Amino acid sequence: TVTMLKEAYDDIQRYYRDQELNLMKYQRCSLKAENGLVPVRSQDIKVGQILKINHNQRMPADMLLLYTTEKSGSVFLRTDQLDGETDWKLRKVSPPTANAETPEDLINTIGHIVTVPPSEQVYDFKGYYQPDDEDTEEKRSPLSLENTMWQNTVLASQGHVFGLVLFTGRETRSNMSSKKPRSKVGSLDMEINLLAKILFFVMLVLSLLIIFMDGFQGTWYYKYFRCVLLLCSIIPISMRINLDFAKLYYSSNINSDERIEGTKARNSTIPEELGRVQFLLSDKTGTLTKNDMIFKRLNMEFVSFHEENFDDIKQLLKKGLKKRRDILFSLKHPRGITSDITSDEGGSLLDPD
Numbered sequence: 001t002v003t004m005l006k007e008a009y010d011d012i013q014r015y016y017r018d019q020e021l022n023l024m025k026y027q028r029c030s031l032k033a034e035n036g037l038v039p040v041r042s043q044d045i046k047v048g049q050i051l052k053i054n055h056n057q058r059m060p061a062d063m064l065l066l067y068t069t070e071k072s073g074s075v076f077l078r079t080d081q082l083d084g085e086t087d088w089k090l091r092k093v094s095p096p097t098a099n100a101e102t103p104e105d106l107i108n109t110i111g112h113i114v115t116v117p118p119s120e121q122v123y124d125f126k127g128y129y130q131p132d133d134e135d136t137e138e139k140r141s142p143l144s145l146e147n148t149m150w151q152n153t154v155l156a157s158q159g160h161v162f163g164l165v166l167f168t169g170r171e172t173r174s175n176m177s178s179k180k181p182r183s184k185v186g187s188l189d190m191e192i193n194l195l196a197k198i199l200f201f202v203m204l205v206l207s208l209l210i211i212f213m214d215g216f217q218g219t220w221y222y223k224y225f226r227c228v229l230l231l232c233s234i235i236p237i238s239m240r241i242n243l244d245f246a247k248l249y250y251s252s253n254i255n256s257d258e259r260i261e262g263t264k265a266r267n268s269t270i271p272e273e274l275g276r277v278q279f280l281l282s283d284k285t286g287t288l289t290k291n292d293m294i295f296k297r298l299n300m301e302f303v304s305f306h307e308e309n310f311d312d313i314k315q316l317l318k319k320g321l322k323k324r325r326d327i328l329f330s331l332k333h334p335r336g337i338t339s340d341i342t343s344d345e346g347g348s349l350l351d352p353d
């Protein structure tokens with residue numbers, strides 16, 4: 001029951017997070033409004049609408065960049081929630097609307113966009129803009145990845161932008177590239193389940209052994225059932241309950257810890273998995289170490305160096321540098337070493353006589 005309540009708590013929290021995203025409000029271009037903008041909820045956004053995105057605001061759908069307040073016509077996006085990369089991506093305004101100045105200009109742009117079908121490829125996009133009054137291919141304006149703003153990316157540049165919605169819902173790059181959510185089971189839970197199965201088998205064997213030693217007298221099957229009830233306490237059911245409460249407690253502490261403000265435990269099994277982390281591998285040292293690295297250990301194929309034998313590394317480096325210096329000196333001054341190279345008969349190997 002406690003485990004079911006814990007899973008229900010996780011599902012409820014997940015539902016609230018989904019509702020928060022679905023009810024987030026944006027501004028949509030409309031000719032009926034006085035200022036050309038009307039509010040719209042994220043769940044009501046449709047393909048073909050033009051949205052206004054402000055600084056530090058998340059993209060609610062896959063969009064095409066139409067306008068920006070930046071004079072250069074380009075903006076930067078944060079894509080860490082999409083592809084895990086912390087560096088900003090440069091995006092440029094689409095050619096058909098590069099000269100637009102107001103939302104009305106964007107709405108009055110007559111034409112249609114032709115793109116490839118929805119795909120999970122976040123680094124690939126092809127399409128073109130076709131004016132309605134021109135059907136020739138010469139009037140088409142090509143569109144590429146640098147004109148797009150995918151869902152879950154964040155506008156890092158100052159000011160605001162306008163974007164045309166291309167894909168929504170399950171057809172966005174973010175949703176198509178994400179895997180189907182599954183019920184997460186911690187490693188400790190799996191170990192406890194295995195232990196409980198082993199103890200259950202041991203309990204049955206011990207009960208049968210007791211009945212065997214008693215000689216199967218009388219209604220032995222009642223005695224066997226009684227022995228099973230007496231020995232069932234060896235199964236650690238209370239441990240499982242205590243662990244579930246501990247996970248909820250630690251998850252709550254992570255969410256309310258002021259030292260790691262903004263951190264949220266989206267699943268109650270997170271504390272258990274964090275406690276099992278032994279190695280953290282990263283290809284970007286500045287992200288984790290502030291570009292300040294301290295030597296701890298150097299593992300090579302047949303040898304390992306650490307802080308205690310750091311002097312050995314210095315000696316090896318000195319020998320290697322000295323040997324390299326001698327080789328370079330011998331290459332620059334070959335005559336200086338001819339006297340040291342002799343044959344078995346006593347003559348120099350380099351002597352022509």
